[in-house]
Amino acid sequence: MHKWFSTESRPQRMSSAAHAGLRIAALGAFLLAGLCAPMSANAAPAGCAALQAKYPSLKGKQLVNAINPHTPGYEAIDPKDPNKYVGFDIDLGEQIGECLGFTLTYKAVTFAALLTTLSSGQADIVISDIYATEERAKAADFITYSKVFDGVLVAKGNPKKITGINSSMCGAAAAENTGFVEVPLVQALVAPCKAEGKAEPTLQLYDNNANCIQAILAGRADTYVNDVNTVDQAVKANPDKLEKAIAVTIPYSVGIAVPKDKPEFRDAVMAALIEVQKAGIHKELLKKWDLDPNNFKEPDILSVK
Amino acid sequence: MSLFVHYLSLPYLLEGIWFTVVVTALGLGGGLILGLVLAAMQLSRFWVLAAFARGYTVIFRGTPLILQMVFAYDALPQIGLKLSAVGAAGLALAANEAPFIAEMLRAGVLGVDRGQVLAGQALGMTPALLMRRIIAPQAIRTMIPAFGNETVSALKNSSLASVISVQELTLRSTQLASSTFDFFSIFFASGLIYLVLTTAVSVIQLFVERALDLDRATPQGRLAIFLPWRRVDLSTKLKLAEQTAAPTAPAQAPPDVPLPPRAASRADRAKHAAMVERNNVAVEVTELRKKYGEQSVLDGLDLTVRVGEVVALMGPSGSGKSTLLRCINHLEDWDSGMVRVCGRRLGHRDDGRPLSPRAIANERASVGVGMVFQQFNLFSHLTARENVAGPLRWVHGMTRVDADRRARELLERVGLGHRADALPRHLSGGQQQRVAIARALAPNPSVLLLDEPTSALDPELVNEVLEVIRRLAIDDGLTMIISTHQIRFADDVADRVAFLSGGAILEEGPAHEVLTNPRHPVTARFLSLMEADKAPERTA
Numbered sequence: 001m002h003k004w005f006s007t008e009s010r011p012q013r014m015s016s017a018a019h020a021g022l023r024i025a026a027l028g029a030f031l032l033a034g035l036c037a038p039m040s041a042n043a044a045p046a047g048c049a050a051l052q053a054k055y056p057s058l059k060g061k062q063l064v065n066a067i068n069p070h071t072p073g074y075e076a077i078d079p080k081d082p083n084k085y086v087g088f089d090i091d092l093g094e095q096i097g098e099c100l101g102f103t104l105t106y107k108a109v110t111f112a113a114l115l116t117t118l119s120s121g122q123a124d125i126v127i128s129d130i131y132a133t134e135e136r137a138k139a140a141d142f143i144t145y146s147k148v149f150d151g152v153l154v155a156k157g158n159p160k161k162i163t164g165i166n167s168s169m170c171g172a173a174a175a176e177n178t179g180f181v182e183v184p185l186v187q188a189l190v191a192p193c194k195a196e197g198k199a200e201p202t203l204q205l206y207d208n209n210a211n212c213i214q215a216i217l218a219g220r221a222d223t224y225v226n227d228v229n230t231v232d233q234a235v236k237a238n239p240d241k242l243e244k245a246i247a248v249t250i251p252y253s254v255g256i257a258v259p260k261d262k263p264e265f266r267d268a269v270m271a272a273l274i275e276v277q278k279a280g281i282h283k284e285l286l287k288k289w290d291l292d293p294n295n296f297k298e299p300d301i302l303s304v305k
Numbered sequence: 306m307s308l309f310v311h312y313l314s315l316p317y318l319l320e321g322i323w324f325t326v327v328v329t330a331l332g333l334g335g336g337l338i339l340g341l342v343l344a345a346m347q348l349s350r351f352w353v354l355a356a357f358a359r360g361y362t363v364i365f366r367g368t369p370l371i372l373q374m375v376f377a378y379d380a381l382p383q384i385g386l387k388l389s390a391v392g393a394a395g396l397a398l399a400a401n402e403a404p405f406i407a408e409m410l411r412a413g414v415l416g417v418d419r420g421q422v423l424a425g426q427a428l429g430m431t432p433a434l435l436m437r438r439i440i441a442p443q444a445i446r447t448m449i450p451a452f453g454n455e456t457v458s459a460l461k462n463s464s465l466a467s468v469i470s471v472q473e474l475t476l477r478s479t480q481l482a483s484s485t486f487d488f489f490s491i492f493f494a495s496g497l498i499y500l501v502l503t504t505a506v507s508v509i510q511l512f513v514e515r516a517l518d519l520d521r522a523t524p525q526g527r528l529a530i531f532l533p534w535r536r537v538d539l540s541t542k543l544k545l546a547e548q549t550a551a552p553t554a555p556a557q558a559p560p561d562v563p564l565p566p567r568a569a570s571r572a573d574r575a576k577h578a579a580m581v582e583r584n585n586v587a588v589e590v591t592e593l594r595k596k597y598g599e600q601s602v603l604d605g606l607d608l609t610v611r612v613g614e615v616v617a618l619m620g621p622s623g624s625g626k627s628t629l630l631r632c633i634n635h636l637e638d639w640d641s642g643m644v645r646v647c648g649r650r651l652g653h654r655d656d657g658r659p660l661s662p663r664a665i666a667n668e669r670a671s672v673g674v675g676m677v678f679q680q681f682n683l684f685s686h687l688t689a690r691e692n693v694a695g696p697l698r699w700v701h702g703m704t705r706v707d708a709d710r711r712a713r714e715l716l717e718r719v720g721l722g723h724r725a726d727a728l729p730r731h732l733s734g735g736q737q738q739r740v741a742i743a744r745a746l747a748p749n750p751s752v753l754l755l756d757e758p759t760s761a762l763d764p765e766l767v768n769e770v771l772e773v774i775r776r777l778a779i780d781d782g783l784t785m786i787i788s789t790h791q792i793r794f795a796d797d798v799a800d801r802v803a804f805l806s807g808g809a810i811l812e813e814g815p816a817h818e819v820l821t822n823p824r825h826p827v828t829a830r831f832l833s834l835m836e837a838d839k840a841p842e843r844t845a
Contacts, residue, residue, distance in 0.1 A: 066470070069480050076484035082317030082477070107390070107470040108480060113375070117470070120379035121387055207468075210483040237486035 045279035048099035048272065055268040059101035065093055066123035068111040070208035073229050073289050074129040088289040092145070092273075093127040093256075095281050099272040110207045112179035115139040118257055125258055125269070129227065131181050132255030132302045141263070142255030142302040143270045145282070146295045150182075151231030152245040153216060153224040160222045162245055167192060171199035175212040175221035178205045181252065182225045209234075217241055229291060253297060266301065273299045308487055312494035321477035322498060324391065328463040328471060331395025333456060336402025343407035348414065350662075362404040371465045373397040378469035394466035402459055409451045413444030420682035427634055427678075428696040428744070429670025431663045438699055443686050446517050453510030457503045474498060519686060519728055578800045578815060584612040586648075587752050587784045588633055593642035595628060595808075602628045603639065604808035610752070610786055615778045617795035617816060618788040620805035621831060626788035627679075629805070630754045633786065634674045635665055646672050647751050670700045675750030679757040681737040683729040689716060689740045690725040693747050701748055715743035719773050735766030739773055746777070753777070755787040759794075767791070774798065792835055796820045804828045 052059050067075045067085065075087040085106050097104050104125075109117050114130055117123045118140050132142035154162055162168045165185045170193035174186045183203060190200045204221050206212050213234045215221035224231070228247045235242045256273070258266045276282055277298065286293050312318060346358035365373070377393040377400075388396060417440045425435045467476035478495040482488045588610040595603040603625050610616050618626045631637040633644055635651045638659075644651050649672055653659060660668065683692050693712035697703040703711070716722050719739035721732075729737050738758055745753055755774065759767040771794050777783045778798045789795055795802055796816055803813040804825070812825040823829040 070483035072484050077317075077480045079481070079485045082315065082481055082484075083320075108472065108476060109470045110468055113379075113468060113470075116375075116379045120382040122378060122382065122390070122470075208479060208483060210479060210486075210488070213486075214488060234486075 045099060045275040045281070047275040047278070051099060051268065051271050051275065052101045054271075055100060055264065058265070058268060061102040063097070063102050063104055063124040064107050064122070065104045065128075066107045066109050066114050066117040066126045067128040068114055068208060069106070069108050069128075070111075070210050071129050071227070071230050072233050073291065074227075075127075088285055088291055089127045089129055091285050091288070092276070092282065093125070095276045095285070096256075096269055096272045099275050100268055111177045112207070114179075115257060118259060121259075124265075125256060127256050129254055130257060131252040132257075133181055133252065134302075134304055136257070137302045137304040139260070140257040141260050141266045142257055143266065143273060144253035144255040144300045144302060145273060145297055146254035147297050148250050148252040148254060149228040149247055149292070149295070150225055150250050151228035151247045153213070153226070153231040153234055153242060154222065154245045155216055155219070156241050156243050158243060158245050162223050164246055164248060165189065165225060167196055167198065169193075169201045169223065170196065171201065172222040173202045173204060173220065175204045175206060175215040175224045176226075177208060177212060180226070186225075213238075213242070253300070253302075255302060260303070266303075270299050270301060308490035309493055312481070312487070312491050313497060315481075315494075317481065318474065318477055318491075318495060318498065321472060321474035321495075322502070324466075324471055324473040325460065325463050325475075325502070327391055328394045328398060328466050328473060329456070329460045331391070332398025332402050332459045332463065335395060335399025336406045336455075336459070339399055339403035340406030340410055343403055344410035344414070347407065347411055358407070362407065365400050366404040370397065370401045370462055371468060373401055374465055374469050390466070390469050390471045393469060394463070394471045398459060398462060398466075401462070402455065405455060406452075409448050409455065410444070412451075413448040414440055416447055417443045418682070418685070420678060420680050421684055423636055424676070424678060424682035424684070424741075424744075425696075426636055426666065427669065427674070427676035428748070429666050429668075429700045430696065431666040433663070434666075434699055438695065439684055446519075446686070449510060449514050449517070453506060456506045456510075460502055460506065461499065574800070574817070575815075578614075581611045581614040581800060584614070586610070587612045587614070587646070588786065589643075589645040590629070590633065591643050593629070593632060593639055593644065595632065595637070595639040602808050603632070603642075605642070606805075606809050608803060608810065610784060612751075612784050613782045614801065615783075615785045615787070615799045617799035617802045618786065618805055619790070619792075619795060619802055619831070620811070624805040625808040626805055627756050628808075630676070630756050630786060630788060633752075633754060634669065634676050636676075646674055670748070673748060673750040673752070675745035675748070675753040677738070677741050677745050677753065677755040677758050679760050681729070681734070681741045681761070683737055683741055683744070685729050688726045688728055689721060689732065689743075692729070692740055693744045696744065697747050711747055712743070715747055716740070719743045720769070733766060734762045735769045738762065738770045742770075742773055742777075746783075751784060753783055753785045755785060755789075757788050757790065759789070759791060771798075790835060792820055792832065804831070 067089070069075045069077055069085055071087070073087055074089045075085055078084040078086040090106075093104055107117065107123050111128075111130075114126050114128055115136060116139075118126050126140070130136070131148060132144050136142070152162060152164060154160065160168070160172050162172060165182065167189070169186065169189055174182075176183050176186065183205070186201055186203055193200050204212075204215055206215065209226065209230050212221070212224040212226070216224055217238060223245070224234075228244070231244050231247075235244050256269060258269060273282075277296075283293060283296055286295060343358045343361060346354040347362075349355055374394055374397040377388065377397040378390065381388065381393065414436075421439055421443075422435060425439045430438070463471075463473060464475035466473055467479070470476070474495050478491050482491045485491070586609055588608070590606060590608040593603045593606045594601070606625065606629060608616075608629070618629065620626055628637060632639050633646065633651075635644070649668075651665075651668060651672065651674075683689075684695070687695055690709065690712045693715055694703075694705075694708035697708040697711060698705060713722065713725060716725050719742055721736055721739055721743070724732060724736060729740070732740065742755075742758075758774065759770050762770060771791065774785070774787070775794075775798050778785060787795075787799070799816040801813060802816045802819040804811045804819065804823070804827075806827055812819060812823060812828045819828070820832065823832055
C-alpha cells in the first residue's frame with residue numbers, strides 16, 4: 001500500500017488502490033473484531049448463485065491470496081489468535097470467495113513481492129491494500145475497489161514541519177516500503193529541491209509498515225507517507241512519539257490483483273464484488289473496521305497490455 | 306518483561322520454529338548431498354566434471370542467498386517447477402550450502418595424510434574402499450566442527466525464507482510486531498529462541514565430537530563402536546579402555562623382541578646367494594624411465610630380483626631408490642620400460658594399455674607386493690590390530706575371526722602382541738614401523754618392498770625394526786627389496802647390493818663385495834661418507 005498523498009494529481013500512475021484512507025480506525029477495529037466476527041456469516045448475496053453457475057470452475061476451490069500482512073485494519077495477524085489474518089481486505093476477499101464458492105488461504109510476502117508471487121503462479125489473487133498503477137498493471141490486472149487517502153506520519157511535534165510530498169520534505173529522510181508508489185514521488189522532489197537551493201530528500205526503503213514506523217521512532221527517518229489508516233494506527237500505538245501531520249486525497253485506487261492471463265477469473269471477481277457491494281456488505285465491512293465510508297468505490301478494471 | 310515471557314511461550318512463534326527447522330534441515334540435507342556430488346566432481350580425474358563443479362561453486366557461492374530464494378520461488382515456476390514455499394526455500398538453501406559443504410568435504414579429504422592413502426593403495430585397496438575405510442572416517446572427524454558452523458549458519462540463513470512467505474520464526478515475529486506494535490518484546494523473544502536453537506546445535510556438535518573421539522574409549526566414547534570402521538567386539542572393549550587409558554609404555558624395545566642371534570656365517574650367506582640364483586625371477590625391471598618435468602628420476606634402469614633374494618638399494622638421496630620401489634608397486638606411473646612381478650606385467654593389460662585405478666588395485670592385491678614406508682603410514686584411526694586385520698577383510702575377503710587371528714599372530718611375531726589394541730599415535734616410531742611390517746606381511750606378499758624403513762626413526766629405535774626385517778630374511782626366506790642407508794645392515798641381510806646414482810644402477814653385486822670393495826669411485830666415495838657420518842653419531 002502506498003499511495004501518494006501529494007495534492008497534485010498524477011493520474012497516469014495511479015491505478016490502483018484505493019483503499020487508503022479509511023484506516024483511521026484500526027485500533028477500534030482490533031477491539032471490535034471479535035464482536036464483528038459473526039458478520040461474515042451473512043448469507044451470500046442473491047446474485048451469487050447465478051455467478052456460481054456461470055463460473056463453475058471456481059466452486060469448491062481453495063485459492064491462495066498473497067498479502068503483506070503488516071497493515072492492521074486491512075490485513076494483519078490477529079493479535080489474539082496469531083494463526084489468523086484479519087482486516088477489511090481479508091473479510092472482503094472472503095466475501096468474494098463465498099459468493100463464487102471458493103475459499104482462500106494466505107501467503108505472507110513482502111510488499112514488493114506481492115505481484116511477483118502472483119505472476120509466478122505462487123498465488124492466485126492479491127487483496128492487500130495495493131494501489132493499482134499503470135506500472136503495476138503491466139504485471140497484473142486490477143479490479144479497483146477503494147479510494148486512496150494518504151497520511152503523513154512524523155515524529156511528535158513535526159520537528160521538520162513537513163506538510164506533504166513537497167518542498168517541505170527537502171533535506172528530510174523519508175521511510176517508505178520498497179515498491180510503494182510514494183517512492184518515485186519522493187524521488188521526483190530532488191530536482192525541485194535543488195532548484196530552490198535546498199538539500200535533496202533521502203529515501204530509506206524497508207519491507208513493511210512496521211519497519212517504516214520504527215525508523216521514525218528510532219529517529220532515523222523524519223516521515224513516512226502512507227495510507228492514512230496505517231498512519232493513524234501508528235499514532236494510536238505511540239501517541240507520545242508520533243503524529244499525523246496531514247491527510248490528503250490522492251488520485252489512486254486500491255485494487256485486487258489477478259493474473260493477466262485469466263480474464264475469466266478477473267471478470268468473475270469483479271462480478272462478485274459488484275454483488276457484495278449491492279448487498280451492502282462492502283459498506284458494512286468499512287464500518288466494521290472503522291474505516292471511512294468515503295473509501296467506497298464501485299469497481300473498475302485496470303488492465304494494460 | 307511479562308510481554309516478553311508471553312511471546313516466548315506463544316504457540317504462534319513456537320510453531321514458527323518448526324518451519325525454521327524444516328528449512329534448515331532441507332538446506333543442510335540437500336546441501337550435504339549436493340556437496341558430496343560437487344566434492345566428488347572436483348576431486349575427480351575427469352576435468353570436465355571438475356570444471357562444471359567449479360562453475361557451480363562460482364555461481365552459487367558468489368550470489369546472495371536471498372536472490373537464490375526469490376529465484377527458486379518466483380522464477381522456477383516459469384519453467385514449470387512450482388515448489389511449495391518451504392520446498393523452494395529448502396532448495397535455495399541447499400544449493401547455496403552445497404559449495405561450502407563441498408569445500409569442507411574436499412578439505413577434509415585432502416587433509417587425510419597422503420601417506421595413508423599410499424599405504425592403502427599398496428595394500429590393494431580400490432579408490433572406493435580407500436574412501437570408505439581410510440579417508441572418510443578420518444575426514445569426518447575433522448569436519449565436524451566445520452559442519453557445526455555450517456549448521457548454525459544455515460539455521461540463521463533460514464530466516465531469509467521470510468521473503469518468500471515461509472512462515473518461519475522471523476516472518477512470524479515481524480507479522481506479530483506489525484499487528485501488536487510490541488517490537489522489542491517480540492524480537493527479544495525470537496532472538497532468544499534462535500539462541501536456544503543454535504546452542505542446541507553446538508551441544509550436539511560437542512557430543513558428536515566426544516563420541517567420535519578415538520582417545521575416549523570410555524563409556525562416553527561408546528558411540529564410536531557403532532561406526533562401521535571401528536567395531537570392537539565386546540570382550541576387547543574393556544581391555545582396550547585400560548590400555549589406551551594407561552600411559553604409553555616407554556618405547557624400550559628389548560622385552561618386545563626376543564632376538565635370536567643371527568648366526569649366519571659368511572659361508573652360509575654365500576650358499577644362500579648361490580641358491581637363489583637358480584630360483585625363478587620375482588621382479589624384473591627393464592629399461593625403466595621416468596621424468597618429473599625436466600628432471601630424469603629413472604634413466605633406463607634394469608633390475609632382476611629372484612625369489613627368496615634380498616636386494617639392498619643404496620645410493621644418495623634423489624638417486625631414484627624410492628621411485629623405483631613405487632614403480633615396482635605401480636604406485637607411480639613411469640614413462641617407458643616394463644615392470645614384471647612374478648611374470649605379470651603390473652599396471653597394464655596384456656596389450657599394454659593402462660588399467661583403471663580400480664583394476665590396478667585389484668591386481669596389486671592378487672599379485673601380492675607388500676610395501677613398508679619410511680613414514681610408517683599406519684591408518685591412524687585404527688588400532689594396531691585393525692591396521693593389519695582390516696585390509697585382510699576388506700581386500701582379501703577374510704572373515705573377522707580369521708583376520709583377527711592372523712593379525713594377532715603377526716603382531717606377536719613383530720613383538721607387539723600386547724599392543725594390539727593401541728592406536729598408532731600411542732606407539733613409538735619403532736613399534737609403528739613393526740606394525741607396518743606386520744600389515745605388509747599379512748596378505749602373504751610374494752615380494753616385500755621396504756623404502757628406507759628406519760630413516761625416520763630415532764637411533765635407539767632402529768635396531769628393533771632391523772631385527773624384525775633380518776628375521777624375515779633369514780627365517781622366512783622372503784623376497785625383499787630394501788632401500789637403506791644402513792651399510793652394516795645391508796651387509797648383514799642382503800644377498801645383493803645395487804648402488805643407484807642418477808636413476809640408474811651404477812654398480813651391483815654380492816653385498817659384502819660391493820660394500821667392502823666398491824669398484825666404482827662414486828660408490829666408494831658414498832660409502833666412505835656414510836661411514837664417516839656414522840662415526841660421530843655413534844660417539845655422540
